[in-house]
Amino acid sequence: MKKITRTLGVIASFILMLSLTSCYYDEVIENTNPPILDVSYAIDIQPIWNQFCVACHPTLEQPDLTEGNSYNALISIPGGIIPGNAEGSELMEMLRHDPNNPNPMPPSSPMSATNINLIEAWINQGALNN
Numbered sequence: 256m257k258k259i260t261r262t263l264g265v266i267a268s269f270i271l272m273l274s275l276t277s278c279y280y281d282e283v284i285e286n287t288n289p290p291i292l293d294v295s296y297a298i299d300i301q302p303i304w305n306q307f308c309v310a311c312h313p314t315l316e317q318p319d320l321t322e323g324n325s326y327n328a329l330i331s332i333p334g335g336i337i338p339g340n341a342e343g344s345e346l347m348e349m350l351r352h353d354p355n356n357p358n359p360m361p362p363s364s365p366m367s368a369t370n371i372n373l374i375e376a377w378i379n380q381g382a383l384n385n
């Protein structure tokens with residue numbers, strides 16, 4: 256009798272372990288965002304500037320973020336964009352409204368996570384003028 260109880264106990268813990276493992280995998284799959292592949296500056300990024308930035312840039316303030324001018328204007332700000340290193344790029348702090356950065360952009364409220372993630376992926380993919 257004792258032996259049967261112990262065997263059942265072992266089986267029960269085995270089933271419990273299996274179910275915990277499967278839950279863990281379900282969660283991992285659900286929480287994985289698909290990587291953003293091949294961001295294009297012209298197709299994906301410039302339209303974001305057009306929608307959220309050109310009202311003030313350059314009319315009110317540099318950099319000039321209009322089409323044809325924005326890439327050179329942004330890339331020439333020291334530390335603003337570090338190709339391959341979004342985390343170290345000051346522009347990302349500005350876009351995330353990081354409290355350590357004095358210039359949140361746009362100043363009113365942050366853009367959607369979708370837009371911010373696109374810009375982050377573009378910088379991490381080398382900040383190309385593509």
Ligand code: HEC
Nearest residue numbers: 304307308310311312315316317318332335358360361362
């Ligand atoms: C409502 C107007 C307004 C909007 C919209 C706006 N900006 Fe700005 N931006 C400013 C002003 C004003 C400054 C100067 C802030 C200062 O120097 O104190 C500035 C400064 C900057 C700078 C810093 C330049 C430097 O030399 O350090 C960058 C980069 C910038 N903005 C990018 C953006 C981007 C990208 C967007 C859109 C996502 C945006 N801005 C939207 C008004 C705006």
